[in-house]
Amino acid sequence: MNLIIGHLYPDLLNLYGDRGNVIALEKRCHWRGIDVTVRPLLIDDDWSFTDCDILFLGGGQDREQEIVWRDLMHQKAAFREAAEEGVVVLAVCGGYQLLGHYYRTPDGKDIEGLGILDLHTVAGKERLIGNAVITSPFFDEPNTLVGFENHGGKTYLGSAVRPLGQVMVGQGNNGEDATEGAVVKNVFGTYLHGSLLPKNPHLTDLLLSRALKRKDPTYPLAPLEDTLEWQAHEAALRIAGTS
Amino acid sequence: MAKLRLLVAVWLGKIAIRLLRLTSHSGTTLPGRVSLKVAPFLLERLGQTAAGARVVITGTNGKTTTAAFLGNMLKEANRRFVRNVSGANLPSGIATTMVEHASLGGTLSTEFLLTEVDEAMMPRVTRALQPEVTVVTNFFRDQLDRYGELDRIVGIVGGALRFTSHTVCLNADDPMVAGLVKDLPPGVVPIMFGIEGGEVVDQADRQGTMGARVGVDTQFCPICGTRFEYETVTYGHLGIYRCPGCSFTRPTLDVAGRILSEGGDEMAQLEIRHVATGGTVTVALKIPGLYNAYNALAAATAGLALGLTLSEVARGIEAFTGAFGRMERVALPSGEMTLALVKNPVGFNEVLRTVQNVTAPRVLMIAINDRLADGTDISWLWDVDFERLREVSGIHFVVSGRRAKDMAVRLKYAGVSTDRLEVITDLQKAVSRSLELAGDQAQLFVLPTYTAMLALRAELVRRGLVSAMWKG
Ligand SMILES: [Zn+2]
Numbered sequence: 001m002n003l004i005i006g007h008l009y010p011d012l013l014n015l016y017g018d019r020g021n022v023i024a025l026e027k028r029c030h031w032r033g034i035d036v037t038v039r040p041l042l043i044d045d046d047w048s049f050t051d052c053d054i055l056f057l058g059g060g061q062d063r064e065q066e067i068v069w070r071d072l073m074h075q076k077a078a079f080r081e082a083a084e085e086g087v088v089v090l091a092v093c094g095g096y097q098l099l100g101h102y103y104r105t106p107d108g109k110d111i112e113g114l115g116i117l118d119l120h121t122v123a124g125k126e127r128l129i130g131n132a133v134i135t136s137p138f139f140d141e142p143n144t145l146v147g148f149e150n151h152g153g154k155t156y157l158g159s160a161v162r163p164l165g166q167v168m169v170g171q172g173n174n175g176e177d178a179t180e181g182a183v184v185k186n187v188f189g190t191y192l193h194g195s196l197l198p199k200n201p202h203l204t205d206l207l208l209s210r211a212l213k214r215k216d217p218t219y220p221l222a223p224l225e226d227t228l229e230w231q232a233h234e235a236a237l238r239i240a241g242t243s
Numbered sequence: 244m245a246k247l248r249l250l251v252a253v254w255l256g257k258i259a260i261r262l263l264r265l266t267s268h269s270g271t272t273l274p275g276r277v278s279l280k281v282a283p284f285l286l287e288r289l290g291q292t293a294a295g296a297r298v299v300i301t302g303t304n305g306k307t308t309t310a311a312f313l314g315n316m317l318k319e320a321n322r323r324f325v326r327n328v329s330g331a332n333l334p335s336g337i338a339t340t341m342v343e344h345a346s347l348g349g350t351l352s353t354e355f356l357l358t359e360v361d362e363a364m365m366p367r368v369t370r371a372l373q374p375e376v377t378v379v380t381n382f383f384r385d386q387l388d389r390y391g392e393l394d395r396i397v398g399i400v401g402g403a404l405r406f407t408s409h410t411v412c413l414n415a416d417d418p419m420v421a422g423l424v425k426d427l428p429p430g431v432v433p434i435m436f437g438i439e440g441g442e443v444v445d446q447a448d449r450q451g452t453m454g455a456r457v458g459v460d461t462q463f464c465p466i467c468g469t470r471f472e473y474e475t476v477t478y479g480h481l482g483i484y485r486c487p488g489c490s491f492t493r494p495t496l497d498v499a500g501r502i503l504s505e506g507g508d509e510m511a512q513l514e515i516r517h518v519a520t521g522g523t524v525t526v527a528l529k530i531p532g533l534y535n536a537y538n539a540l541a542a543a544t545a546g547l548a549l550g551l552t553l554s555e556v557a558r559g560i561e562a563f564t565g566a567f568g569r570m571e572r573v574a575l576p577s578g579e580m581t582l583a584l585v586k587n588p589v590g591f592n593e594v595l596r597t598v599q600n601v602t603a604p605r606v607l608m609i610a611i612n613d614r615l616a617d618g619t620d621i622s623w624l625w626d627v628d629f630e631r632l633r634e635v636s637g638i639h640f641v642v643s644g645r646r647a648k649d650m651a652v653r654l655k656y657a658g659v660s661t662d663r664l665e666v667i668t669d670l671q672k673a674v675s676r677s678l679e680l681a682g683d684q685a686q687l688f689v690l691p692t693y694t695a696m697l698a699l700r701a702e703l704v705r706r707g708l709v710s711a712m713w714k715g
Pocket residue numbers: 464465466467468469486487488489490491
């Protein structure tokens with residue numbers, strides 16, 4: 001078995017330890033004997049989204065994000081096609097906003113997004129910053145996801161997506177409706193970083209199992225020794241004040 | 244009236260310093276806060292009474308070390324100066340230092356005022372001090388959750404430069420610093436410093452996800468947004484760069500450094516050339532790391548701007564053995580401990596490079612806290628290149644602090660064997676265990692975040708390993 005992870009614009013979108021998410025996906029394949037290739041997808045290069053099994057899109061500073069936004073708009077159709085075909089996508093923070101219909105700037109201008117997730121984002125007055133914990137219907141116990149959020153935009157979901165979870169601690173999508181993140185098919189968007197995946201091994205494995213299932217529905221995902229990961233998860237729950 | 248308020252502010256501040264010291268608090272900011280309440284114009288008024296020049300040092304990394312190097316140079320030249328306590332780089336800390344050294348009549352009886360200044364506080368401080376010499380060391384991502392984005396910090400520092408006079412010393416190798424030239428007011432002269440001969444960049448291998456170039460914060464031209472072409476890189480995004488989109492390139496150097504030997508177990512050798520006079524001097528750096536070579540060079544540039552000779556500059560650098568928490572060497576009953584504050588990926592990577600270059604067995608204790616002063620977001624740990632230690636044998640890891648578990652996971656995913664990894668959240672116990680593991684065989688490196696560093700110092704004092712009085 002082999003998987004290809006496409007890391008979109010690692011040189012531009014590299015805030016908040018985004019790299020940790022890719023490392024987690026990669027390592028958890030390695031440890032199970034699954035061949036994995038991490039392919040940096042850069043601005044001037046040619047690549048095909050559908051060649052990848054998992055696409056990761058992180059967050060960047062405004063300037064970098066703008067460069068990415070411009071580049072991705074040329075590839076809107078190809079990206080949507082990959083999402084339709086069931087390629088697993090994880091988009092965090094700025095990347096998450098980019099997957100929506102539009103982003104409304106502070107001066108009221110709407111910047112078009114990829115329209116893969118049924119949501120839009122409005123620039124907020126204050127940044128929503130801090131430790132965050134959500135409960136997610138995608139898991140049996142433990143069903144918590146832990147992370148750190150730091151975003152200026154407020155995201156509002158449409159009816160065609162499900163939230164990734166409900167906010168226990170923190171602000172989530174917009175600080176108003178207690179939702180966090182958005183999911184449709186195999187596309188996952190969230191504001192949680194931290195890095196997100198290493199201390200949420202169940203989420204990492206969910207993404208991997210979705211990617212593997214697409215290639216071979218019978219391929220078993222072997223369990224791993226995760227004591228340290230869950231200890232970090234527990235510590236984050238404690239520090240966020242949930243226990 | 245203003246004069247009276249200034250005097251009252253100074254007296255109250257002095258009393259506060261006394262009281263705090265009597266109760267064995269270090270009191271580096273509170274007295275200044277009191278004084279500034281009474282006389283908000285205190286920085287302006289006291290600053291003007293320094294007989295010589297006012298020097299301001301800012302930038303993400305290296306402020307304290309650069310200021311300490313420069314202080315040593317002035318000492319070697321028998322010049323009198325006042326310098327703010329390391330890390331106390333907000334207006335309250337600067338005010339505390341001034342009050343402490345002011346006469347009861349409200350004047351600073353000194354020649355030079357050296358201040359390290361937090362980037363975000365630059366406008367307030369430069370407006371007050373109108374410094375004759377200003378140094379900008381570098382811009383790296385640091386504690387994003389507190390300050391927001393790097394571009395904004397660069398803008399704030401750029402805006403603050405309009406209050407400078409005479410000379411501004413800029414790190415030519417950092418494009419964001421070099422780009423500040425455009426913000427200088429008329430008549431202010433930039434002096435560019437940098438290091439020649441970094442690692443040559445392989446143009447074919449531009450940017451991998453996992454590569455060592457992860458520390459690169461700016462690869463895009465601040466003027467036109469085009470991707471820089473790097474000819475060489477010294478560390479992080481520092482090096483010789485060129486923008487293919489506009490004419491922006493790394494400026495020619497006025498003070499040029501060259502690393503003659505990187506050190507490892509030995510001391511690194513740095514050659515400094517003053518281009519205007521053609522004078523050259525070679526110095527031994529007592530504190531390792533390329534970033535300390537940059538700090539020495541930044542201080543040398545400021546020293547030369549203040550009229551010091553190259554030999555005074557060199558003696559000042561060689562007399563320096565470390566600032567508070569910045570690669571400080573602490574003698575143990577058997578062996579030695581190296582203490583280095585870690586606060587962002589680039590700084591951490593440089594410390595790891597030093598650890599890697601040591602050949603003796605090593606114990607590496609990493610203590611990560613996530614309090615406000617540390618930065619509450621610890622995601623930056625994932626941008627540190629721990630992968631470089633994966634294959635290095637003879638390192639035992641002890642991780643500690645409020646985020647010990649996160650650190651442990653980070654090392655596990657970097658490929659460090661969990662057999663070599665101990666998680667001891669409690670700092671005191673972690674210190675005991677690390678000392679025990681090091682014995683008299685291994686070199687002990689202790690790498691804490693800011694508040695972990697404070698707790699560690701207290702613990703080391705309690706054990707009688709360092710004295711309670713520390714000088715910044
Ligand atoms: Zn340019």
